[in-house]
Structures are given as C-alpha cells and as structure tokens.
Amino acid sequence: MNVVVAIKKVVDTSEAADVVEVDAAGKDISKAGLVSRLNDWDGYALEEGLRWREKLGGTATALTVGPRDWDDVLRTALAMGADAAVRVDEDAASMDCRSVARILATAIGKLPHDLVLFGAQSEDFGSAQLGPMVAQMLGLPHATLVVGLDVNDDRVHVSREIEGGARELYTLTLPALLTIQTGLNRPRYVSFSRIKRAREKEIGVTTLHELGLSSADLVPSVTLERLELTPAGRRAMLISGNPEEAAGALATLLKESGVI
Amino acid sequence: MGDILVVAEHRGGQLAAVSLEMLSKGRELANHCGGQVAAVVIGKDADRYARRLAQHADTVVVVDHHGLEDSPAEPSQRVLSSIVSERKPKLVLMGHTSFAMDLAPALAVELGAALATDCLDVSARDGVFRVTTAPYNGKVRAVYAFAPSDIIIVTGRAGSFPVEQAQGQGDIEVLEYDVEQDGQRKVFEGYVEPEASDVDIAQAKVVVSVGRGIKDSDKLELAEELASALGGVVACSRPIVDYGWLPAGRQVGQSGKTVTPKLYVALGISGAFQHVVGLTGAKMIVAVNKDPHAPIFGVADYGIVGDLFEVVPALTQKVRELKA
Numbered sequence: 001m002n003v004v005v006a007i008k009k010v011v012d013t014s015e016a017a018d019v020v021e022v023d024a025a026g027k028d029i030s031k032a033g034l035v036s037r038l039n040d041w042d043g044y045a046l047e048e049g050l051r052w053r054e055k056l057g058g059t060a061t062a063l064t065v066g067p068r069d070w071d072d073v074l075r076t077a078l079a080m081g082a083d084a085a086v087r088v089d090e091d092a093a094s095m096d097c098r099s100v101a102r103i104l105a106t107a108i109g110k111l112p113h114d115l116v117l118f119g120a121q122s123e124d125f126g127s128a129q130l131g132p133m134v135a136q137m138l139g140l141p142h143a144t145l146v147v148g149l150d151v152n153d154d155r156v157h158v159s160r161e162i163e164g165g166a167r168e169l170y171t172l173t174l175p176a177l178l179t180i181q182t183g184l185n186r187p188r189y190v191s192f193s194r195i196k197r198a199r200e201k202e203i204g205v206t207t208l209h210e211l212g213l214s215s216a217d218l219v220p221s222v223t224l225e226r227l228e229l230t231p232a233g234r235r236a237m238l239i240s241g242n243p244e245e246a247a248g249a250l251a252t253l254l255k256e257s258g259v260i
Numbered sequence: 261m262g263d264i265l266v267v268a269e270h271r272g273g274q275l276a277a278v279s280l281e282m283l284s285k286g287r288e289l290a291n292h293c294g295g296q297v298a299a300v301v302i303g304k305d306a307d308r309y310a311r312r313l314a315q316h317a318d319t320v321v322v323v324d325h326h327g328l329e330d331s332p333a334e335p336s337q338r339v340l341s342s343i344v345s346e347r348k349p350k351l352v353l354m355g356h357t358s359f360a361m362d363l364a365p366a367l368a369v370e371l372g373a374a375l376a377t378d379c380l381d382v383s384a385r386d387g388v389f390r391v392t393t394a395p396y397n398g399k400v401r402a403v404y405a406f407a408p409s410d411i412i413i414v415t416g417r418a419g420s421f422p423v424e425q426a427q428g429q430g431d432i433e434v435l436e437y438d439v440e441q442d443g444q445r446k447v448f449e450g451y452v453e454p455e456a457s458d459v460d461i462a463q464a465k466v467v468v469s470v471g472r473g474i475k476d477s478d479k480l481e482l483a484e485e486l487a488s489a490l491g492g493v494v495a496c497s498r499p500i501v502d503y504g505w506l507p508a509g510r511q512v513g514q515s516g517k518t519v520t521p522k523l524y525v526a527l528g529i530s531g532a533f534q535h536v537v538g539l540t541g542a543k544m545i546v547a548v549n550k551d552p553h554a555p556i557f558g559v560a561d562y563g564i565v566g567d568l569f570e571v572v573p574a575l576t577q578k579v580r581e582l583k584a
Binding site for chain 2: 011013014019020022029097098101120123124125126127128129130131132133135136137141142143144145157159160161162163164165166167168169170171172173176182183186219220221222223224225226227228229230231232234235236237238239243244246247248250251252253254255257259260
C-alpha cells in the first residue's frame with residue numbers, strides 16, 4: 001500500500017511557547033526567536049502512515065510545499081521511516097489555501113497513492129482546508145478529524161471526531177484521503193543516529209514549472225489584509241505583582257466572591 | 261450584494277446553536293446589503309426545525325429524505341452543491357463544526373467558490389466581504405478580503421455571533437432529493453457515543469484545568485493540590501489527553517465535555533476556541549498563563565500573567581490559609 005503524507009513546518013506558538021509579535025509588514029508574526037518544527041498534527045499523520053506502510057508494504061512518501069529550510073521536517077519524516085521525501089520548492093506562506101491545495105493535488109497525482117494523509121489542521125493558520133480540498137481536486141473520497149483507522153483490503157474503516165466526544169464511523173474505498181486528529185497514536189521517538197542517517201538521504205525537489213503549474217492556476221480568491229495582536233486580557237482583570245502577591249490577591253478575591 | 265444562504269446543522273433532534281448564530285449574522289448582513297436570507301436544513305425529519313429557522317430566514321429549504329440521517333457531510337455536499345448552483349447566493353454561511361470541516365473545503369472546490377474557515381467576524385462594506393480569523397493559537401487576529409468572486413463560503417466559530425431575537429415568518433419549501441451514497445465509496449456506518457468517565461467533571465462545582473503549559477505529567481500534582489484545596493476536580497485541554505496524561509473523560513471543550521462550575525481555573529491553557537466553548541457555563545473563570553495575549557484572558561474574569569509553576573503553589577497555600 002502506497003502512502004503519501006503531506007506535512008508542513010510551523011513556528012511553535014503553543015502554550016509552551018514565548019510571546020508572539022507581529023512583523024513590520026503586518027502580514028505575519030515575527031519568527032525571530034521562535035522554534036520552528038513539524039506541525040503537531042502532521043507528526044500523528046506521519047506515524048499513522050508509516051505504521052500502515054510497515055504492516056502492508058509499499059512506499060511512504062512525505063510531501064511538502066515550502067522553501068529550502070523546510071527540508072528539516074522532511075528529514076524528520078525520513079528519520080521516522082519514510083521511504084521518500086518530496087519538496088515543491090515554493091514559499092507558499094502568502095498563497096491562499098486553494099492555491100496550496102492545487103499544488104499538493106498536482107504533486108500527489110504524480111506519486112503512487114492508495115492512502116493520502118494530512119494533519120487535520122496546522123498550528124499556525126489552522127484553517128483545516130487543505131485535506132478536503134485536495135481530495136475534491138483528486139476525486140478521492142475523504143474523511144476529516146480521523147481518530148481511528150483500519151485498512152482492510154481495498155477499504156479503510158475510519159472513526160472521525162464530532163462534537164461532544166462522539167464519533168462517526170465511515171468506510172471509504174481506497175484510494176482515499178484522511179485528515180488526522182492528534183492523539184490517535186503516539187508518534188515514535190526518533191533517535192539521533194536515525195536523524196544523522198536521514199541527513200544523507202536525498203530529498204526530491206520539484207518546482208511549479210515541473211508540475212506544469214503556472215501563476216494562472218494559482219489565482220488567490222482571498223487575501224490577507226492585516227494581522228494584529230489579540231488585545232491582551234480584553235475581558236480579564238489582570239492581577240499584578242510577584243507570584244506570591246498575585247496569588248494572595250486572587251485567593252482573597254475568590255474568598256470575597258464566595259467561591260471559597 | 262446578493263442573497264445569503266445559511267446551512268443549518270442538527271444531530272440527535274437538536275438544532276446546533278451555532279446555526280442560529282450564523283443565521284443571525286446572515287440576517288444582519290442581508291439587512292445591511294439588501295438581499296434575502298435562505299436557510300437550508302438537510303436530513304431526516306428536518307422539517308421540525310423549519311419554523312424556528314423561519315423566524316430569521318426569508319425562506320427555509322427543507323431537504324427531508326430518509327437517506328439522510330442527522331447531518332452527514334458527504335451526501336449533504338451533493339445536495340448543497342445543487343442548491344447553491346441553482347439559487348446562486350453571494351454568501352454561504354455555516355458553523356465551523358466537524359460537519360463543516362468535512363464539507364466546506366470540498367464544496368468550495370466543487371463550486372469554484374472562495375472559502376474562509378473558523379471566522380470570528382464577517383462584514384460587507386463597499387462591495388467587499390471581509391472576515392476576521394484568529395491564527396497562531398488565537399494570539400493574533402487576521403483580516404482577509406475576498407476577491408470579487410461568484411460565491412463565497414464562510415464557516416463561523418461557535419459563540420462569535422450573538423443570536424438576535426426574531427419574529428419573522430419566512431416561507432418554508434420542502435424539497436425532495438433522491439440521495440444515494442456516493443457510489444458506495446464513502447459509506448456512513450453509524451455513531452459511537454462517548455464513554456463514561458471516572459470523575460464527572462460536568463457536575464463539579466470547582467474545576468482546575470491544565471493545558472500544554474504544564475509541560476510534564478509529574479507537574480499535574482500541582483493542579484491536584486490546588487483542586488484539593490478548592491474542593492474541586494482536575495480537568496484538562498486536549499493535548500493532555502493526547503499525551504495520555506489524563507483520560508478522555510477529563511477533557512473540556514468541543515470534542516470533550518461542557519462544564520458548569522462556579523469556579524473554573526485554567527492553568528497553562530492558551531484558550532483555543534475548541535477548549536473555551538466547553539466553559540461558557542462557568543460562573544467565574546480564572547486563568548494563569550505566561551503570555552498576556554493568550555486568548556484565555558479574553559474569556560477569563562481574573563488573570564495572572566506569570567509562571568504557573570510559581571503561581572500555583574503560592575495560590576494553593578493562600579487558599580488553604582483562607583479556608584483554615
């Protein structure tokens with residue numbers, strides 16, 4: 001079974017990360033000082049794809065659209081066990097989702113694919129659009145927010161997350177495209193020696209031109225006008241002071257309001 | 261500027277609250293721009309929602325077919341694609357739900373429509389539709405403008421659009437669509453309801469909740485101690501369940517539980533909307549986070565910007581003193 005996993009590189013702006021700032025152009029955040037890494041959701045998608053490739057044979061290819069410094073997330077994929085890595089050499093940061101989806105669909109169309117996996121969304125813009133767009137472009141059945149899957153001959157049984165902790169079950173005929181939700185597996189630990197070996201593996205680099213795409217195929221339908229910081233503590237009354245003082249003031253407030 | 265079509269969603273006999281929110285927004289935009297609002301509701305016995313929807317919409321299109329249970333995305337795509345192609349609305353609105361996440365991007369490609377997802381606001385001024393989103397874990401706001409396009413599809417975040425009172429009586433049309441599943445390439449097999457949990461966080465009076473900022477499963481103890489001092493239980497945001505540090509029954513949010521405590525304490529939780537939709541029923545929300553721009557401070561009543569590893573032990577101590 002041939003698996004393609006589409007991945008991307010993001011800056012870490014999770015709870016564990018530092019404070020973010022908007023850059024001078026006002027179109028993105030300032031990436032200086034922030035750690036860049038594989039999109040969280042994509043780690044689960046890679047792990048799932050690799051497990052099924054290991055079980056059923058075939059190839060697993062990691063694919064991205066990005067500049068040269070995105071090679072490191074492809075190397076992570078190779079170190080995890082992907083057979084091949086392909087990068088479409090294009091900085092897609094300012095493109096709309098439909099254009100990126102067009103590029104990915106064209107690239108996936110040229111790769112052997114029975115199962116195409118995406119992370120359910122990205123940590124940066126989080127629009128969750130790419131997977132189902134690519135599925136529609138390639139004419140593949142799809143399911144999003146997948147929290148469990150089982151490949152059986154030419155079918156895949158999936159469990160997808162819906163609101164309130166409930167799930168929907170579907171059976172899809174391969175080839176199919178799934179977007180993977182976090183938590184459906186534990187992405188494997190990648191040892192330093194594997195990362196080192198992955199550095200020697202080749203990354204297939206292709207271009208829009210080689211894919212037969214031109215700017216006429218990538219006309220944006222929606223444009224980012226500006227980005228601004230979310231106002232700090234818009235609603236909350238922020239309690240100042242050192243940890244000791246702030247904690248004391250908060251405990252007093254809780255007492256006064258009768259919750260303790 | 262043209263008509264607006266709102267896709268209403270339902271499950272288990274309940275109309276989704278977000279559908280009425282989107283319908284209220286649709287009404288406001290239509291009043292502003294001069295256009296009609298149509299609501300579409302698809303599925304078995306969907307006519308039961310028609311009157312409620314007709315209070316806001318000029319027209320309610322009911323697609324009632326025994327082949328469509330609740331709101332499954334896949335056959336809905338073919339129904340909507342057909343309705344949108346026929347009626348040519350300028351804007352299609354729906355909630356940013358699991359249903360829409362499966363449906364909207366594929367529908368946009370099929371119709372050649374422009375799409376924006378998970379929007380906090382939608383506006384129409386001088387002939388341009390704009391939306392606001394909250395990228396980078398909600399730490400920034402982004403404003404997008406749509407190019408003049410035939411059709412625009414927008415999915416809106418639950419809780420972002422107030423539901424307006426409306427006493428209209430729109431027309432109700434019942435359509436028959438003979439929907440077969442898509443050549444059996446995607447077959448709906450059923451639902452699985454969530455499992456029962458060890459601790460019922462939904463009933464707790466005090467909930468101390470931890471997020472990724474806790475960094476290490478050993479540190480959950482800090483939250484346990486604060487919860488014990490406050491007489492509450494420990495809950496969490498999604499990453500903590502994904503890491504296997506707490507069971508799924510402890511998760512608060514869209515894919516977890518809705519809680520209604522008198523006090524909710526959020527520790528190291530940035531406040532992604534998937535989490536905060538689960539605590540709209542909390543009487544008081546307190547947040548500790550090191551980032552002053554963390555969206556949790558947008559919903560909390562009181563906040564401490566600081567290192568939770570320092571603040572929480574101090575808070576536990578103070579609470580114990582005040583209770584003693």
